[in-house]
Amino acid sequence: MLELVKAGGWPMIPLLLLGVLALAIVVERFWSLRRRQILPPGLGEEVRTWAVKGQLEPAHIESLRRNSPLGEVLASALDVRNKPRDQIRERIEDTGRHVVHRMEKFLNALGSIASAGPLLGLLGTVVGMIQMFLGIQDSGVGDVNALAGGIGKALVCAAAGMIVAIPALLFHRYFRGRVTGYVMEMEKEATALVDALEARTTRPVARPSGVVAPAPVGACGRPVPIRGDPAQAEPAINLGPLIDVILVLIIFFLITTTFDSRSMLQLQLPSATGEAVAAQTKALSVLVNADGRYFVDGHEGRG
Secondary structure (H helix, E strand, O other), X not given: OHHHHHHXXXXXXXXXXHHHHHHHHHHHHHHHOOHHHHOOOOHHHHHHHHHHHOOOOHHHXXXXXXXXXXXXXXXXXXXXXXXXXXXXXXXXXXXXXXXXXXXXXXXXXXXXXXXHHHHHHHHHHHHXXXXXXXXXXXXXXXXXXXXXXXXXXXXXXXXXXXXXXXXXXXXXXXXXXXXXXXXXXXHHHHHHHHHHHHHHHOOOXXXXXOOOOOOOOOOOOOOOOOOOOOOOOOOOOOOHXXXXXXXXXXXXXXXXXXXXXXXXXXXXXXXXXXXXXXXXXXXXXXXXXXXOOEEEOOEEOOO
16 A cells, blocks of 8 residues: 555645545544434424423523434424414524534535545646656657556556545435435424424314314424525536546557567577588598498497
8 A cells, every 4th residue: 555655656645635534524424413412312202292281491491402403493493482383484494504504514525525536636647647758758758667657656646536535425425315314304393393382372262163264374284494505516526537638648558658669588599500510510431341341430340
């Protein structure tokens, strides 16, 4: 791993810093967005019981506000419990926006890391290309080592940018989905509390038989929306420029390596000429007489 970091050069430093920052944000969000901390079990039912029995002392409401994000939303409804339903809804919406903003804390930074990672990888790729062309200027096209060094730095930085950006993007969308799920449950609990408050304050009026009472404005069951900032854009990984640069590098490498005319292995084998062979030849004399005896170069042979 250390060798890869060294091969990537100085563009690896901001990529490593972004990776450490993204890891810290992921760990912090996992701890802060625990379900028991955001939506304590049984809290909504307990608050509705308070509302029905009229046990709404200021100390209880303030304790509920400090309990959890859900408690803060429900406490805001209890603060204006004697107001019309529409005013209660507005107070819940205002408080809900602040609560959602706190639950989405650091998610914008995580999304920015997901978008900036490929761009830093592209920066490292461009730096590698510059180094490669400078090496060609000094050593010529035939120096494969100079080409390989520049292309290696470019590819290492590109890979590091992807390694940082992809997990950051996945965790960003995961936490946004978790926050959205919490918001939906908060809306459900807030709507149930508003219905309980309205049922407690509404008194039936005796009417003649056959006359149907008109439905009040803001009838029970109408959901109370809790939404965060709708202007936040989802991060995206733009791989177009990075892919283009990598393709240019590959094509350039394939083209330039064909101009390398040096032999990888050179052998010098001994050669023989006709004159040397003629000088080493020697005549051989063989003589056979009538008795069957034979002589080789004057020496009698023994059969």
